Amino acid sequence: MTLVAGIDSSTQSCKVLIRDAATGALVRSGRAAHPEGSEVDPEAWYSALQEAIAQAGGLDDVDAISVGGQQHGMVVLDASGAVIRPALLWNDTRSAQAASQIIAEAGQGDAAVGARYWAQRTGTVPVSSITLAKLRWLKDHEPQNAAKVAAVCLPHDWLSWRLAGYGPGSGATGLAALRTDRSDASGTGYYRAAENAYDHEALAQHLGHVPLLPQVAGPLESIGRTASGALIGPGAGDNAAAGLGVGAQVGDVVMSLGTSGTVFAVAGSPSADASGLVAGFADATGNYLPLVCTLNATRIFDATANLLQVSLEEFNDLALSAAPGCDGLVLLPYFDGERTPNLPEATGSLHGITRANYTAANLARSAVEAVVCSLADGLRALEAQGVEAQRIILVGGGAQSRAVQQIAAEILGLPILLPAPGEYVADGAARQAAGVLAGEFPNWAQGTAELPAMEPAPQILERYRALASSQFRNDFLARTELGA
């Protein structure tokens, strides 16, 4: 049996799946936790990867491997190949002001002009998550570190590079061996997905110089070999890998609930949304991946379950025991600030509390309704860019939640497909690894169920939208009054 391995190095953990390259059957798996926090030493990802690989029985009998990873994280390397400082992750909002400056400077002070400039130039209006904003933050706050940057790469690029035998001390030869793929490159803010080209000018302006950038490998190109001789695929950003994992085709819309909430479509042409809601990313096959990402998804469930001192299963039961609309209780889920809408300083808030509705069940349900509504807004932004959603493919750890499944069916008003429980980012990476071996993506069978239709509850989204837009207005006014 020929075996392939797929890795998902995500925000919270590292997962390794080893599959039969011919059929896709799962053979072994492993998993290890990542440290908390939005600033992480990349070595911690490598240790978690080693632990997950060992748990999955090692790689000695594996013929090809690919890494899917959390997007945008800033991994900066010096000339020797050593990491200069801990990576700033996609959900680290300290770079929010840098993002605003990048936009304002492009528009010579006019943010709307700057937003249009970036939408046209790279497909994405920078927010704090985007790597370019993190590099600008580095230049402004740690100029001595910025000056040392010989190469910059992303979490999945760096892990693939380590698997290929490079690391601290591998010097210029090592740096020249860095590779990425088009999907992850498209999330940097210095890659023009529609032209398949890096934007060196953006780096020169916002980092202060142009460092070495990983070469962009083709969708089925091998970028090296592991110590045990397995081919290493190009890898992908985690959302593009999830798209591969569920076999998404042009026109399909995927909603993922993990640490981040994302909703994205596979598209045949690039997008350029000057409102900044939709990021114009690329997928892992040569298409495009217009995507909306929120900072607050399953961790809202974790925090609420924690507060209520219940397990996630009990949390789901509680949520399902409350009535749609939570008797008027509405949560705005901006616990970690927010990226879409762009409210990096926001905090969460609970509205409409009465003595009667302030129950554990309503609190649990309000958390699920909030997260689903925030993604329903994401879907609306995608539709404004011309995406025609016929159905939604639901993935990510949060898709396992029965409460999410039911409430998504009530709120989204579209058929919802639930792939068999699995790790779709790691699956996409495994599928890519099998494709690297065979020269084409495999056609692995996959069980998918359609969720039963639910009584639509449009009032939930209406109330959420009314509150969210008033919070957005207030935040905007506060920033304007402060002159920010």
Ligand SMILES: Nc1ncnc2c1ncn2[C@@H]1O[C@H](COP(=O)(O)OP(=O)(O)O)[C@@H](O)[C@H]1O
């Ligand atoms: N049955 C469940 N009900 C609710 N949430 C769940 C359930 N199972 C997993 N999760 C959520 O999934 C999240 C992890 O999802 P995952 O996609 O692995 O995240 P990430 O990719 O960001 O590391 C956890 O925060 C957890 O709350």
Ligand SMILES: O=C(CO)[C@@H](O)[C@H](O)COP(=O)(O)O
């Ligand atoms: O920033 C984005 C997409 O733009 C996030 O989707 C990250 O890629 C992290 O994903 P998870 O670890 O939450 O799956």
